[in-house]
Amino acid sequence: MILQAMRAEFEHEVNSTRKLLEAVPEKDINYRPSPISWTMGELAQHIATIYYWYVGTLTLEVYDLAEDRLERGDPADIQATLELFEKNVELARKSLLGITEEDLQKEWTMKSGERIIMGPMPRGIVARGFLFNHLYHHRGEMIVYLRATGNKVPGLYGPTYETNPTRKRE
Template sequence: MYTSISHFIDEWNQEAASTQKVLDALTDESLQQKVSPEDRTLGSIAWHIVSSTPGMLIEFGVTVEAVKDENAIPTSAREIAETFRNVSANTSEAVEKQWTDQTLSEMKNVFGMEMQKSVTLNMLIKHIVHHRGQMTVLMRQAGLKVPGIYGPSREEWSQIGMEAPSI
């Protein structure tokens, strides 16, 4: 877990930037892509990342502005991406201003469980990473180019002069 706010901010900024790349690659048409009739659409997963981040922070004890109309999934991919850009910046700013390295070890009841504040921040990052992974699968199904996250995507290997691994 995090022992310093700066460590969290660094990791949040890196993971949020990767999530932003994924959100920026969405199209309005792709937002309707889903695995099955019972599953969320790509747009609803994307909006869930955007709209639930402030809610999680509020649950953790960080004061941030909630996303307006959080239950109304936008039909514009650009609106989703731009809203996350603001949420991401607000997240860094709020945690940095409201918590200290010392408060990271404080216990907090979150979703009915007692945990250190440092654990809640780790949970926030894992949440966006988990849903970002779901999104990349749906993006492939929708015919979109998936941006590389922790290395080149299939399409990006050739741009670095290498052949994509054939697994």
């Protein structure tokens, strides 16, 4: 039951993430709201990369970032990031379809070499926090970047101010 809901949420949110990434304009790809922030392109690439992490999270008991190499391309190339996103979504979907409810209860750990980064904890909790919620957090950041640069924000859960400017703010 939980897994069925996660799969449905995944599919719905993939479409929302795609709309958001497609809204990233090349003219503002190097926008950075502060010296310690990512550029808009780096943030978009990070969002696309989160989908890659589904594989290590859902198929391995111990995910070692030090052993995992993902070719991301140039973060200033939004088309390359969109291609990375689509490729990673397919990998994520395959991983999500390949697990069971019981797999969500299994212990999972993330490390980088010998350093433990996360876990051990049940894989289902990791999927919610590290994959789903992490993605939503960074999508919210991207919405701020888009608005700060005067770009339109696509509706992810209904119309936005930009798509319905006559609507009063509440």
